[in-house]
Amino acid sequence: MIKLKTTGLTRRFLGLVAVNNVSFSMEEGEILGIIGPNGAGKTTFINLVSGIIMPSEGKIEYKGQDITWMPAHQRARIGIARTYQLIHPLENLTLIENVMVGSIFARGHSVREARRRAEAICRELGLTRLERDTSRLTILEIKKMEIARALANEPEVLFLDEVMAGLNSDETKELIAMVQKIAKERNLAVGVVEHVMGVIKELTHRVIVLEAGELIAEGRYEEVSKNPRVIEAYLGGGAA
Amino acid sequence: MNRTLIRILLAGIAVLAIVFPLFAGDYPLQVARNIMLYMALAISWDMLLRSGQISFGIAGLFGIGAYAAILGVVRAGMPAWLSIPFGAAFAALVALAIGFVILRLRAMYFSIVTLALGEIFRIIVHNLHDFTGGPEGVVMSQGVIFGGNSSALYWLVLGGLAVAIAASTWFEKSRIHFALTAIRNNEISAKSSGVDIFRWLLLAFVVTSAIQGMLGGIFVMSYGFAAPDVVFSADFTLLPLAMALLGGIYSTQGPIFGAILLGLVAEWLKLKIPYGHLVVYGIMIIIVILFIPQGIKSLVKKTLGRESTAPEGGHA
Amino acid sequence: MTVKQRKAIVPAASAVAVVVLLLWKPTVLIYGLQAAGLYAAVAIPMGLVLGIVHIVNLSHGEFMMLASYATYTLCKALGMDPLLALIPMALITALFGWIVFQFTIRRALKAPELNQLILTFGLAIAFSQIINLIFTSQTYKLALDYSSMSLDVGDLSFGVWSFVFVAVAILYAVGLQLFLKRTRTGKAALAVGQNPNGAAIVGIDVYRTYGLVFALAVGLVGLMGALFLTKSAIFPSVGSPFTMKSFSLVAMAGIGNIPGILWGSVLLGLAENFLRSFRSTRDWAEIVYFVLIIAVILSRSLKGKKS
Numbered sequence: 043m044i045k046l047k048t049t050g051l052t053r054r055f056l057g058l059v060a061v062n063n064v065s066f067s068m069e070e071g072e073i074l075g076i077i078g079p080n081g082a083g084k085t086t087f088i089n090l091v092s093g094i095i096m097p098s099e100g101k102i103e104y105k106g107q108d109i110t111w112m113p114a115h116q117r118a119r120i121g122i123a124r125t126y127q128l129i130h131p132l133e134n135l136t137l138i139e140n141v142m143v144g145s146i147f148a149r150g151h152s153v154r155e156a157r158r159r160a161e162a163i164c165r166e167l168g169l170t171r172l173e174r175d176t177s178r179l180t181i182l183e184i185k186k187m188e189i190a191r192a193l194a195n196e197p198e199v200l201f202l203d204e205v206m207a208g209l210n211s212d213e214t215k216e217l218i219a220m221v222q223k224i225a226k227e228r229n230l231a232v233g234v235v236e237h238v239m240g241v242i243k244e245l246t247h248r249v250i251v252l253e254a255g256e257l258i259a260e261g262r263y264e265e266v267s268k269n270p271r272v273i274e275a276y277l278g279g280g281a282a
Numbered sequence: 283m284n285r286t287l288i289r290i291l292l293a294g295i296a297v298l299a300i301v302f303p304l305f306a307g308d309y310p311l312q313v314a315r316n317i318m319l320y321m322a323l324a325i326s327w328d329m330l331l332r333s334g335q336i337s338f339g340i341a342g343l344f345g346i347g348a349y350a351a352i353l354g355v356v357r358a359g360m361p362a363w364l365s366i367p368f369g370a371a372f373a374a375l376v377a378l379a380i381g382f383v384i385l386r387l388r389a390m391y392f393s394i395v396t397l398a399l400g401e402i403f404r405i406i407v408h409n410l411h412d413f414t415g416g417p418e419g420v421v422m423s424q425g426v427i428f429g430g431n432s433s434a435l436y437w438l439v440l441g442g443l444a445v446a447i448a449a450s451t452w453f454e455k456s457r458i459h460f461a462l463t464a465i466r467n468n469e470i471s472a473k474s475s476g477v478d479i480f481r482w483l484l485l486a487f488v489v490t491s492a493i494q495g496m497l498g499g500i501f502v503m504s505y506g507f508a509a510p511d512v513v514f515s516a517d518f519t520l521l522p523l524a525m526a527l528l529g530g531i532y533s534t535q536g537p538i539f540g541a542i543l544l545g546l547v548a549e550w551l552k553l554k555i556p557y558g559h560l561v562v563y564g565i566m567i568i569i570v571i572l573f574i575p576q577g578i579k580s581l582v583k584k585t586l587g588r589e590s591t592a593p594e595g596g597h598a
Numbered sequence: 599m600t601v602k603q604r605k606a607i608v609p610a611a612s613a614v615a616v617v618v619l620l621l622w623k624p625t626v627l628i629y630g631l632q633a634a635g636l637y638a639a640v641a642i643p644m645g646l647v648l649g650i651v652h653i654v655n656l657s658h659g660e661f662m663m664l665a666s667y668a669t670y671t672l673c674k675a676l677g678m679d680p681l682l683a684l685i686p687m688a689l690i691t692a693l694f695g696w697i698v699f700q701f702t703i704r705r706a707l708k709a710p711e712l713n714q715l716i717l718t719f720g721l722a723i724a725f726s727q728i729i730n731l732i733f734t735s736q737t738y739k740l741a742l743d744y745s746s747m748s749l750d751v752g753d754l755s756f757g758v759w760s761f762v763f764v765a766v767a768i769l770y771a772v773g774l775q776l777f778l779k780r781t782r783t784g785k786a787a788l789a790v791g792q793n794p795n796g797a798a799i800v801g802i803d804v805y806r807t808y809g810l811v812f813a814l815a816v817g818l819v820g821l822m823g824a825l826f827l828t829k830s831a832i833f834p835s836v837g838s839p840f841t842m843k844s845f846s847l848v849a850m851a852g853i854g855n856i857p858g859i860l861w862g863s864v865l866l867g868l869a870e871n872f873l874r875s876f877r878s879t880r881d882w883a884e885i886v887y888f889v890l891i892i893a894v895i896l897s898r899s900l901k902g903k904k905s
Contacts, residue, residue: 118476132467148476386899409881564723571717
């Protein structure tokens with residue numbers, strides 16, 4: 043069942059076209075890789091579907107509903123969640139409180155219920171000592187907290203924006219397994235932006251490739267990685 | 283510190299505060315009333331600050347509540363006690379209208395517009411002189427509320443302070459705390475977690491303005507008189523701000539502590555320096571914001587061995 | 599509406615207003631333009647600081663007020679004319695501004711924006727209250743012959759001295775554009791304003807630039823303070839309306855838009871004087887800037903909904 047669909051999604055900033063006529067869809071239960079060279083528009087694309095910025099043209103549909111102009115906080119409530127590349131935890135809230143926010147406001151739970159659910163999510167991700175100040179966390183814990191934060195929305199569609207960046211290979215393996223488990227158990231449609239191709243290869247069912255804002259290839263990783271246009275994008279003029 | 287011990291201490295202080303008029307003379311009661319008024323204003327300012335919005339317009343909302351109250355009595359024959367919640371409601375409505383327009387753009391724009399509020403309202407009141415009594419002000423011919431009884435006036439302000447403290451505690455213990463803190467720390471992250479930023483900011487602005495309007499009503503009822511220069515005085519913005527900053531922002535106790543400290547200093551200064559004693563507050567704000575932005579509360583926490591950046595409500 | 603059309607609104611509206619007033623109420627036009635000059639000359643430096651150092655200086659008007667008082671004291675003590683003090687005052691205020699910057703604002707630049715607002719608010723209070731302490735709230739004025747000079751045209755008689763403000767405003771506008779676009783320091787300042795990290799990488803001393811720009815802006819305002827004294831009475835809180843009006847103008851024009859500040863100040867000056875020319879609306883003139891800033895915010899937030 044198609045959870046998220048965009049048609050001709052375009053976003054211009056003054057003279058620059060950051061996202062150019064992108065049409066794609068995500069299915070329930072699939073993990074989709076979103077790859078492309080630096081500056082290809084991957085994060086802008088996620089910002090568009092999550093509602094942080096509005097498109098210049100095009101349409102976004104979620105479970106059949108037109109959400110093109112829906113504000114970000116409402117999208118969070120209907121089941122779209124995302125993590126951020128540059129993570130700035132809410133510094134005046136503890137780890138658990140950071141996670142609780144989505145549960146309270148995206149799901150409407152009471153503070154007590156939100157705490158219960160947030161604790162469960164943290165347990166699932168292997169986060170402990172939940173009353174800690176966020177300045178005391180390791181990088182892996184911060185990443186996990188960011189994922190937990192998004193999961194607190196109890197989403198049906200989840201975007202992970204370069205969540206593996208900065209982790210060593212053991213930590214990456216742990217997180218890959220975790221993402222797979224979470225996606226399977228909750229039957230999520232997951233979009234994963236990553237630069238490390240090993241992660242994409244192992245984690246995703248299908249991949250889309252963006253270059254200069256355009257969707258230039260789509261398919262399984264094995265096919266896409268052999269696509270000459272994709273290769274050129276990475277090796278040729280695509281490196282920002 | 284032991285929770286029960288703190289509760290007992292607080293209860294003791296509350297009892298002391300209530301019985302204070304029974305053994306204090308008129309002058310100490312007057313000083314206490316002033317301190318409590320500013321304390322409540324400081325708390326209300328802090329409540330909005332927790333959302334990341336600085337209001338420089340306390341005097342504006344305070345004054346508009348004051349005028350609503352006194353005009354309610356003088357022009358509409360309202361009983362004095364009713365005029366106070368009326369002042370609160372009026373200020374809340376004004377805040378709703380203003381907030382609706384300016385809270386869509388934030389931080390800098392909001393703060394600067396509030397800076398103009400006191401002066402703008404003062405001019406409006408000044409100009410509508412047939413209705414408001416103009417620059418000379420308006421006097422309540424029926425006299426001051428409670429016949430000017432010192433103890434009653436004290437308890438009136440204490441009541442207003444209690445409302446402010448209750449509201450602030452509510453803001454701290456409920457989901458409002460999560461909303462405002464999330465907005466203050468990272469609006470984008472907050473949005474992604476479902477927080478309707480505009481709605482929560484509007485709520486915070488309206489509630490805190492209602493408190494400020496209520497206090498304005500209490501103020502004019504206590505004196506039976508209002509004039510534009512008096513109720514829209516910048517003192518009502520400056521002192522609460524300095525008090526909350528000094529005591530420690532983002533909390534209920536910080537403004538309380540700052541108000542006691544600065545309130546006593548203010549009384550003393552008023553006697554010593556007739557003109558420009560407010561310079562102390564200006565300098566104090568500068569020093570605090572540069573060197574101890576988290577206020578004295580953070581210094582106390584540091585010496586007690588806790589980090590000053592620890593979030594409220596977390597365990598040691 | 600295209601961007602070009604939108605940008606033309608304020609100049610077009612001003613042009614229409616000018617023509618109407620010329621025919622109907624010429625004194626409004628004259629005094630309105632003079633006021634516009636004053637407002638623009640004070641607002642342009644605030645725009646400079648906002649555009650390059652990225653702070654809103656809530657004590658902007660107070661620097662002008664301090665310069666006015668300093669000029670007054672100097673002129674009374676030495677028996678000199680304030681016009682002689684224009685350049686010295688600009689330099690002294692610039693130096694003072696630089697010192698204030700180094701000791702206070704510089705420290706707050708890395709802190710959240712809110713801290714900076716509170717800081718400059720504190721400075722504004724400190725400055726106006728120190729003057730209150732020393733001089734009390736009494737007003738002071740210099741009696742000068744030339745400031746009341748007037749011109750008679752037909753049966754119209756009006757004061758012309760205040761046109762100096764217009765001259766200074768134009769001087770500031772042109773001078774700053776030249777400085778920023780043609781001189782090395784100016785171009786460095788522009789670079790810092792647009793991208794402080796990038797500027798640092800190419801070797802520009804960002805904090806030194808901030809200090810210089812702040813001092814320059816304060817110096818320009820200081821000169822206006824001295825000039826202001828020739829025409830108006832001064833008192834401790836004389837500066838604060840200028841802070842607010844400058845901000846309204848800068849917000850209306852947008853960062854970096856000096857011509858926009860000129861047009862906006864014409865609008866403000868004309869509107870205020872227009873209201874003053876009728877008995878019934880006279881007292882409402884001081885609200886105009888507030889209405890303007892609300893209008894700006896409304897139009898920005900309506901536009902913002904689509905982006």
